[in-house]
Amino acid sequence: MSHPNQDAALAGIRVIDLSSRFSFYTGKLFADMGADVVLVEPPGGCALRREGPFLNNRIDPALGIPFNFYNTSKRGMVLDLASSRDAQTLRSLARHADLIIEDGLPGAMQQFGLGFERLAEQNPKLVLTSLTPFGQTGPYARVEATDLTLLALGGLLSMMGYPDGPPTQAYGNQAIAMGCMFAAVGSMIALTAAQADGVGQQVDVSIQESVTMATENAAQFYDLAGVTRKRFAGEQRHAGTGVFACSDGFIYLFAGGMAGARFWANLVTWLRDENVPGHEELDGAHWFDVSFMDGPEAKAIFNRIFPSFCARWSKDDIYHEAQRRQIPLCPINDARDVFNNAQLQARGMFVGVPHEVLGAEVIMPNVPFSMSASPGRLRHCAPLPGEHQDSVLADWQGQAAQRRAMGAHR
């Protein structure tokens, strides 16, 4: 096979990735962990290739940053599923697959003769994971949606933004990302089951429902306390918890509320050591009482004392000094700050992946966890359309032919 990779955690697992809109990151998680993931694109390449920004700002379907990021370590084929010949090719590949990932409207797979029942007949261990806006069934199953409308319907959008303006979305298609992450976990669980008893199944993941998981304790607040949580940007969540300006940007301080007594005490000690005017007002048992900390008085007192102190520091200096004193305070980093962060750099969080069309390496985030025995790796850059058309067929079907031959000898 063209990708010998036996030390990888998911070596030997074969995945057909039919992502067209949402589920690319699910396939990437498998590919970077060593599974043989084949991205199947329609003729002309998938729409994601046309999304910017582009590498070196060159508008070229091989150079789109979203496409390149979400498809590392995958191989590429082009199939026109509307043609019966190509649908047949996919069906025969599916005989050798462990997992198919797809994100079409419910029913789209059946339309191409690729419904689960039909695929499972020829390959009983197959797992079919479907990531859709609302899941496979239910009143919204066929409703059109985007990241923004799913953040809204999943409940997270109502909690984000300034209270005196409209709710504002999180950067970077996080609703879709949440669906992708749960789809990856669900796929792994179904593969675990299939390895135990040889029987696959369908994994149905709704992006809306995935978003609802990120609403923290909002459902419990409503159920237990009758309180509907709202957005609160610009305000402290508890006294000592929120965004504060420093000389070159902003920091997030999390010293109140859930943070617990130790961090608050460390903060007060720091302000005393620095002789910050009014620091003595932050002493006393009431500062450890959540109901006081949540109230307007505590927030107002804190706002008289901390901001002018904070404003004297650069975000980097205050970060390291606060952390030296064991206070949960972090800079609000932009992409440049994140990229230059010494800790992330030291851990190898950014790696170069050679890119032939670009003629250079693409620097991108590495697999975001390390494994001592079977580390993940960005093995190669995203495929060109149909780049591995022949090698995939040869590897998957050829090996199966070989296995049959060996079986015959036993």
Place this chain on the structure above:
Amino acid sequence: MSAGGKGPLAGIRVADFTWIGAGSYTTKLLADFGADVIKVESSTHMDTLRSTPPFKDGIKGTERSGYFADRNTSKSGMRLNLKHPQGLEIAKRLIACSDVVANNFRPGVMDRLGLGYPVAQALRPDIVYLAMSMQGATGPHTKYVGFGLTIGALAGIHYSSGPSDRPPAGTSTNYPDHVPNPAHAAFAVLAALNYRRRTGQGQYIDLAQTEPTVALQGIAIIDYAMNGRIAQRQGNRHPAWVPHGVYPCLGDDRWIAVAVQDDTQWNRLAEVLALDSMRRAAWAHFEARDADRSSIDEWLSSETRQREPSALMRQLQEAGVPAGVVQDASDLIERDPQLAHRQHWQYLDHPEMGRSIYNNVPIKLSRTPGKLSRPAPMLGQHTEEICSNLLGYTADEIARFTADKVFE
């Protein structure tokens, strides 16, 4: 005793030393699919979420937090004083019969307790050991402290979320705790178990809680690293879709999200809202709409403001225009027909809290579904059962442990 025994992860035992958000939720994902997850706490070091609101009847108490309950379904609970030599011995015996050890302490804490990776590996050579500290086990900032919101700040998502003309708004919740970290950690553990089935080898997983959220900013990172461009806050603006935003509706703080992805959807939106033919034609194409974003938003707001959000959403959805009411918790629980169809809200009966609400498993497996098999454990609820049935201690030994304050 075990809540496991059924489900696709039956037979996998997790010695669970995690606490607070991300760690507890990682092992919950495994527990809901049948893994036997044994959560170890002590009275002096109990999970901080136990003292985090909301509380049943507003009364604070170790067994009353809805936040803790939601994050710890389907687990068993053990109370062990790990600073007591006998407590440590019991924890080691638990690890010796586990497949996974999980913690989200700062690096060094488990080692100081005497339960670091080398110890666990000696007890169980093929153990999968998950460590998910804030910044990872290597590098200059391993000792740094934080929570989901400060992680979001450090990882870049806070900066780039919110209106362009105001300080960063961020994601408001401790977003990295709820999905990016638990999902990546659970995926890594399952991948490591897959590797162990193939090779017989366990391993150490080091997940820095900053890194999954950094990975989810991949496009911004690459755009900076390769093009030198720093992603800025855009509010709800989308580069290729107009209109795209959140618009006011009838009612107090009611909003609708609308996303028009192409000219066809534009026509349908204009039809539903009966836009005059002159403006409809003028804005028929993306380029024209892109050049006139604020006038379009102004018109759209003037229309949405007169309408009830869910009725408007239905009209737009029927017309094929992506639209969604900005739902709050009461909408999600009381009114959303899709979440109801998926049985997303579950009510479990807890010994002290009674009946209260839980999120269901957000992943539907057709053959081996996940399930909230029981409410969160009370502190130490299953200590004696586990000591006796799983770890093989006699009744006399257990009585002595109790007298010696091992179970504190």
